[in-house]
Amino acid sequence: MTQYIPALTWLKSYDSTQFRDDLIAAVIVTILLIPQSLAYAMLAGVPPEVGLYASILPLIGYAIFGTSRTLSVGPVAVISLMTATSLGSVAQQLNVSYVEAATTLALLSGAMLTIMGVLRLGFITHFLSHAVISGFISASGIIIAIGQLKHIVGIEASGGDLTRLVPSYFNHIDQFHPATFLLGAAVIILLYIAKSFAARGLIALGLKPSIAAPLARTTPIIAVALSIIAVVSMGLEQQGVAITGNIPSGLPSFHLAIPSLELIELLWLPALLISIIGYVESVSVGRTLAAKRQQKVDPNQELLGLGAANLASGFSGAFPVTGGFARSVVNFDAGAVTQASSIMAAVGIGLAALFLTPALYFLPKATLAATIIVAVISLVDWHIFECTWRYSRPDFWAVFTTVAITLSAGVEVGVASGVIVSIALHLYRTSKPHIAEIGRVAGTEHFRNVRRYRVETCRHLYCVRIDESLFFANASYLEDHVLDVVYQRGDVSDIVLNCAAVNEIDFSALEMLEALNKRLSDQGITLHLAEVKGPVLDRLSRGHFLLELSGRVFLTQHDAFKTLSQRQLGGGHE
């Protein structure tokens, strides 16, 4: 039972000390979540109250089914951008409302994550190169920052990638609005100063570092308060500064609309990409935090936790969510010990949705945009280019391709090409396993690569070691290699295939071995095996390969070498 509902493990021994710790963390997280929810709703293109809804039930869904004790789930920047991008094109094609489409996206994403969790398909996400994801996140950060700039300068720019976004600023440059710009710039500066000095200031004021650090991250709420005061006191609304306006008070109502097949057909691919990116990022945050307290996240159960969060989001009329880095760190640093903290934060946001919304009427959009920009700038990591360039060129080109495509064609095409580039890299690498000719280290029973060590070899004997399991993707490569060597040397009479590193031989590789054995026999060359592992040998004896094998199966390489080098009359050691 606790396997499927991890919340039961901490619920059993929950006490008042834990409650106090969780409550403090929940208060701080709630303060952080209010402006974040409104801001990411704006980024995703949905009304502000939908942002609040996305921070209520989803938190409870994850709290019940997720395995991280401190992960904080809700709307995050990259997923919100992906939502906006995928809905931008769809909303025109169908006559459903934008919010309805966003809700469908959350439902589909929740359903996919849940199915993947039930089928234990967490491993699928392993095929996204982490370097490629870093590149994708950085590029998304740039697109988000430049996209949100429109709220700071008051220009109606649009576009999901730089090739459309940048020109649209220049086309509407006459809309530049000085008052909005002053306000937005002031908030950005305030947030940056707070980021650098707030924690130290709070400690100087006598707060404990363990509270000061997370509290310092909640400065966006101060920016929100100050800018509302500025708008009201200076009458900025009359000067044309865009404000949030009326936000309906109340809790989310329960939606159970089964999406139409037409809508599913349009949204399944975006939903899949959102699910994968959201999952990979969330698990990475969860793992980091869990390790700090010697806890553990279960990758397959995390699929169920995030699935539940997104289903809850969809049923409460909100949009896709995932575990966020910044807010989880705040939750963790503020001393949260269980997911009860998230449940209390959900209650906090619920109260805000009920009572706080009238106070947010005059909240300028520039302030929200400023909090987004400051948050996403920290996602941008140019370092990855330098590191990969120095460390490995193929990785560099994979990252470069992903970043270039994301910036020039948007997040959807960007992440899709990231996946394709990752898989192509993987296929290329695994199809060319390391193959070495080996010889005997004089006076020992050890065999080593002839290119790296001074070893004894024997003229008519070719001893070859493959450093990987044999399966269809590398079978021909080995075959080509062996036939090539045989053709070039011309005088090989015996080949020993050292299988010490072969953990598996699949059916296609078995067929290759049968064909190779036959082809070598036709040329009068005997094929032997050596150091075949027990399970591999068991499996081989199910087919007829071992009966047809022209040579023998030796227990050790030394055995093979001794037997075969003595048998050859003319050929001495070289």
Next chain:
Amino acid sequence: MTQYIPALTWLKSYDSTQFRDDLIAAVIVTILLIPQSLAYAMLAGVPPEVGLYASILPLIGYAIFGTSRTLSVGPVAVISLMTATSLGSVAQQLNVSYVEAATTLALLSGAMLTIMGVLRLGFITHFLSHAVISGFISASGIIIAIGQLKHIVGIEASGGDLTRLVPSYFNHIDQFHPATFLLGAAVIILLYIAKSFAARGLIALGLKPSIAAPLARTTPIIAVALSIIAVVSMGLEQQGVAITGNIPSGLPSFHLAIPSLELIELLWLPALLISIIGYVESVSVGRTLAAKRQQKVDPNQELLGLGAANLASGFSGAFPVTGGFARSVVNFDAGAVTQASSIMAAVGIGLAALFLTPALYFLPKATLAATIIVAVISLVDWHIFECTWRYSRPDFWAVFTTVAITLSAGVEVGVASGVIVSIALHLYRTSKPHIAEIGRVAGTEHFRNVRRYRVETCRHLYCVRIDESLFFANASYLEDHVLDVVYQRGDVSDIVLNCAAVNEIDFSALEMLEALNKRLSDQGITLHLAEVKGPVLDRLSRGHFLLELSGRVFLTQHDAFKTLSQRQLGGGHE
């Protein structure tokens, strides 16, 4: 020069003995090729003369650029079926003639193969599991045989898969034509008898086995002759037996029509699938024959050879071709020693196209269908199900899926799903490398898997060996595994990661190692490496991982074990 034009190697020393051998083989191959070319043209849905054109210039193209000495290129069954299937849907969408579309398919396929050859992308085809291809070929054979049955029973059936093909027979069952059926059945029986007894009969008549065997394979020409005689003498045409009719005499004219972008967009994917399947099959035939004479085929140069053949086919107004198994074996067995044999066969077919076509007017379609059916039945290999079931379940399910989808949805969807299933299998397997805890074999410096050997271990020391290079697809798997073990054991203080089998660490894996090191440090656990290979260590020192590593890099596992087990005060050997 000889690298790019392999024909130069044998041309340099070509003599009259070789010429005589090649000529005999060429005559036999020509006799075989005439009915085959007509039959596969019928299968592909193009006029009969186009089949002859596909057996003239393409043979010369391959003879110049291909590396196999005895491979015989031309129209083959599976590729002809794939051509018919892909053109079936396109011909309705565009107002180009069917033959023009077939020619475009050959051109595109030739261009793709050539580009892949120049870029040396032969390795791409390694990702098609051979077992999956066997399944696909078997399923195609069944579709072809059942599809051609319509010519034997005189029913107008149609459809590219069994779900459409089988019902269409029942819907038109009233068209059943007894005379056609008798003729077709007679030819099938004749061909089967010939297949079983002709070679022995010819040897009994005094022919050398080396000539009797290939000559026995040319019985289709006798079937052609006999059935023409039957049609003429019995006036079967008036009774409604379908005949080939007028075949324009003459050689192919040179076409240089650059296909429209619209046509390319529709045909690129079918062309790619045709190229890949054709290439894989052809290389497999070429390799088998080359090995018998200690020769060699170069997989990348083969791309150029087949590319030239298909470009030649496209420019002479014909359809996609590749190396065929049956005819190559005939060529080989009949004693061909160089590709001059193919060039002479091309001349033979050219003469047939010029002078023989009037004689083929009364050739019944049932006879051609019978030769196809007898040829493809031998492609069907049910054995693969039994073998894979016995040997490896994942392979079985991959083959089963491919066969089921091909039969029920046709060759295009079938081969595409075969590719996807192959890649999915590959990804799944390589993402879960073998990871073993190792311990010391008492009294030695050898370390072995604790599950397979009696070894010494040390309570607080966890020695783990991964049997694969580390890269993004398996990095998280290793990380999860290590964190899992640490979490379960609870008292690990040192971890030694044995890298003896690690030939590469990619950037994502490096990031994983950095994170793992950090996460373990947070829990007070030290991470060490052992037996890191030289090139891997060189690369690691380019980043900052080695500086941050909490533990040491040991030269040998023994070193690590000795140092770390002594250091631990409380923990003795177990």
